Amino acid sequence: MTWSSMLFYIIFAGQIFLMSYYIPRQLLRRMDCIHKKYPRSEYPKLYPKSKEYYTIAHWLFKNVYRGILVLGVIIFILLMTVVDHSTFADDGFISEFWPMLYGLIQFAPLLILEFSGYSQFKLMRQLNTSKTRKAELRPRRLFDFISPWLFWAAVLILLAEIVFDFYIHGFVVEWNHDTVQRTIVITVTNLFIWAVGAWNLYGLKQDPHQAMEDRNRQMKLQLTTMFYASILLSLFMMTQAADSAFDLDFLDAPLLSLYFQIIAYFSVGYLIRNVRLEDINFDVYKADAPMT
Amino acid sequence: MEITINIDDPNPLFAQLIEQIKQAVLNGDCSPGDALPSIRQLANDLDLNSKTVAKAYRLLERDSVIQTRGYRGTFIHPDAKANCTVDLNAWVTNKLTETIAAFRQAGVTDSEIRIAFGNVMNERGNQGA
Numbered sequence A: 001m002t003w004s005s006m007l008f009y010i011i012f013a014g015q016i017f018l019m020s021y022y023i024p025r026q027l028l029r030r031m032d033c034i035h036k037k038y039p040r041s042e043y044p045k046l047y048p049k050s051k052e053y054y055t056i057a058h059w060l061f062k063n064v065y066r067g068i069l070v071l072g073v074i075i076f077i078l079l080m081t082v083v084d085h086s087t088f089a090d091d092g093f094i095s096e097f098w099p100m101l102y103g104l105i106q107f108a109p110l111l112i113l114e115f116s117g118y119s120q121f122k123l124m125r126q127l128n129t130s131k132t133r134k135a136e137l138r139p140r141r142l143f144d145f146i147s148p149w150l151f152w153a154a155v156l157i158l159l160a161e162i163v164f165d166f167y168i169h170g171f172v173v174e175w176n177h178d179t180v181q182r183t184i185v186i187t188v189t190n191l192f193i194w195a196v197g198a199w200n201l202y203g204l205k206q207d208p209h210q211a212m213e214d215r216n217r218q219m220k221l222q223l224t225t226m227f228y229a230s231i232l233l234s235l236f237m238m239t240q241a242a243d244s245a246f247d248l249d250f251l252d253a254p255l256l257s258l259y260f261q262i263i264a265y266f267s268v269g270y271l272i273r274n275v276r277l278e279d280i281n282f283d284v285y286k287a288d289a290p291m292t
Numbered sequence B: 001m002e003i004t005i006n007i008d009d010p011n012p013l014f015a016q017l018i019e020q021i022k023q024a025v026l027n028g029d030c031s032p033g034d035a036l037p038s039i040r041q042l043a044n045d046l047d048l049n050s051k052t053v054a055k056a057y058r059l060l061e062r063d064s065v066i067q068t069r070g071y072r073g074t075f076i077h078p079d080a081k082a083n084c085t086v087d088l089n090a091w092v093t094n095k096l097t098e099t100i101a102a103f104r105q106a107g108v109t110d111s112e113i114r115i116a117f118g119n120v121m122n123e124r125g126n127q128g129a
Helices: A003-037 A051-081 A097-127 A148-168 A178-202 A212-245 A249-274 B013-027 B039-046 B050-062 B080-084 B088-105 B110-128
Strands: A132-136 B002-006 B066-068 B074-076
Touching: A003 A051, A003 A097, A003 A249, A051 A097, A097 A249, A132 B039, A148 A178, A148 A212, A178 A212, A178 B039, A212 A249, B002 B013, B013 B050, B013 B080, B039 B050, B050 B066, B088 B110
Parallel strands: none
Antiparallel strands: A132 B002, B066 B074
């Protein structure tokens, strides 16, 4: 085993542990805690769907991640023992296909959880019988929620990545060149991130019962994680550009695995750590709670 | 500063918005130069049609309670407090009462007043279109 393979296996083991065990475990603990401390009988507005739905969803989430954990261990063992790496990559190094494939599988349940959250909020809005509605009489501005430093850091690092990529590849502008493709990917991804940010800031209030302080706190955290994600993406693309320019292809797979872990840590992990259940106003979900 | 609207209230929603913003100015919750949320933001937060909020803002701007400064947004007018107490509806009602009283004194019937009022309004409407 070469030292580059060993580096990959160490980092990939971290990916398996963090995203298939640690983060899902934290999320499940949080779900259990909410169900115990804020039961359906006392907080009916928190549960727009049937009891069975939450039981099945909880069971599925737990067991899908168990399956993903087992799959990760199997992939790990196969990569170490059976897989002929030269069939997946011409240079014989471990292909980035493996951490990418496994990373996408690991992120899939989180994405489904996110989308199911939106469908629950929609149901909450449909079931909301309150005749009064409240709003703050002040504009929400990006810099009320994130530091200007973070914003400008994201913009400058994005520009630096594009310039760096073109510079080290001799300013080649061809559609099928990696530099152009990376530039398109990073630009489109950043536009998407910023569009989601704007939607969070100015869009419809998803949870009709949520207290204003909680909404503001949540927006702050979401926008912060989005800008962190943008910075991390730019840095990752820089490493990819450097890999291809300086023949550091052996770093592709470990860096991709590391990138997935950092993204997971700074997105889901950051939200878990910073949104404490004790700080959330759950009284708004009680049956007789006034409109917030 | 929060505003609350009631969708079951017989007062139209735009009128509730106008009333609440004027009240906020009179109570000192909003000061001259304070920024207001954009039409889209307020409409989304209150789950209203943006045309309803736009109408409220338009009427408040007409009354010089708020002012729009291009892309920078909407702000409380420097003379908002004084202008909040000016009730254009009451002024129109007073003027019409005086005018109708003068017509009646001259012997014009109510029916003739209604027809003439309708004609004038229609004429103005056609000119506007």
